[in-house]
Amino acid sequence: MDYRGKAVLITGGASGIGAAAARLFAAAGASVAIADRNGEAASALAQELPGAIACTVDVMNPDDCLAMVDAVRKAFGRLDCAFNNAGITEVAPLKGAPLPETHELPLDIWRQVLGVDLDGVFHCLRAELPLLLESGGGAIVNTTSLQAHISYPRTAAYTAAKHGVLGLTKTIAKEYGGRAIRCNAVSPGVVDTPLTNQVIHQPEYKDMLLAPIPIGRFAQPEDVAKAVVWLCSEDAAYINGAVLAADGGYLA
Template sequence: MNAFSLSGRRALVTGANTGIGQAIAVALSQAGADVIAAGRSPCDQTLALMQGGRSVMLDFADPMAARDIFHAEQIDILINNAGIIRRADAVDFSEADWDDVIDVNLKALFFTCQAFARAALPRGYGKIVNIASLLSFQGGIRVPSYTAAKHGVAGLTKLMANEWAPQGLNINAIAPGYIETNNTTALRQDPARSRAIIDRIPAGRWGRPQDIAQSAVFLSAPASDYINGAVLNVDGGWMAR
């Protein structure tokens, strides 16, 4: 199983306080990585679940927040999970809500990847896993900036793979389906809506953060060395329906 081991590798996971980011940080740690859990506040709960590692504070309201971290030490794996969402009808959506979401979910992701690549390309090795969304493929409703950003994440993942794969970097993305996190609490507590969602999912259940985390381990490990520019749907079959 050495192809799935992350022993000797250091990973940075953004948005690691709760939910999917926390699960990814824990899973990478269990696979042997030295994990840096990044959040807008200290990731104390995540650290308590990890095997070692540490926490740093990065607030991607500043899209350049991670510009220096990759020069301070060697980081082999970057998981871009940090993100926010704002909801309103498209006809009423504000410029401030547009800019806030694009800055965190797309602009910060690109410049974090850029800073990582500038450090990793001379070494000829690095793994980037971007967290996309089913709204990288669908339109959704009442989330125009989030949909635009997640479409952008899918496109940038492919562009960066085209440029950096020849130099030893793997850049891929995961598109989570409906996952049991804080962001989906209201949906899961609405019996009719939750039932309608489950009825469309061939797997017949909501996803768990660990489902995304294990996919992130795979895309961070040597087992995925010949995977480049992929957007992996981890959705219980939602997009196949």
């Protein structure tokens, strides 16, 4: 695919799925902005990719998201594709404590997960849409999850946030589709990234997690990133408001 002359913004771009997408977009000729809370990792990746920039951003903070899009405007003068992908689960803020039942979920964990995974996508969208409109349109992809469709016990915050992102995606598709902005979601299955790799390879989880995946392996970040690059491309010009599962058949 040819992304020469296109500017692409990726949140959570320093690791996992976002980093794989940054590499693929850059290889296709795009100017890529790698936005991440981990500014050091974002800068290290930006140095590897010709023409890329790094932005340190906490998507929970609406002002950070406005500053991130300002940096894109200054560097590239336009925005063609936004991949709103930064995300966390309950696992990291619980710092190794077992996942509690929903009635015992600490409020601060609920707020943190919703703050990054749902508010964060909204903060990014409200910052990106004006520049996408100014640029004559473009494509947005939001990262959801299996958990935008199904749930597991003790994952109330993540499941609620990802269901919310799906709703947000559909609203943007309806509201801005007539102004040449397409908005879709990608729904990864179980992907081998730093978000999951401390859990999915443990013997007590591995077989259980693999069992519902007809393809018989966990996804690599590139499996999902390729779907994102396609959704943003002209080849997907009539795809709007859709959710593309990159889950090896899990949801089937």
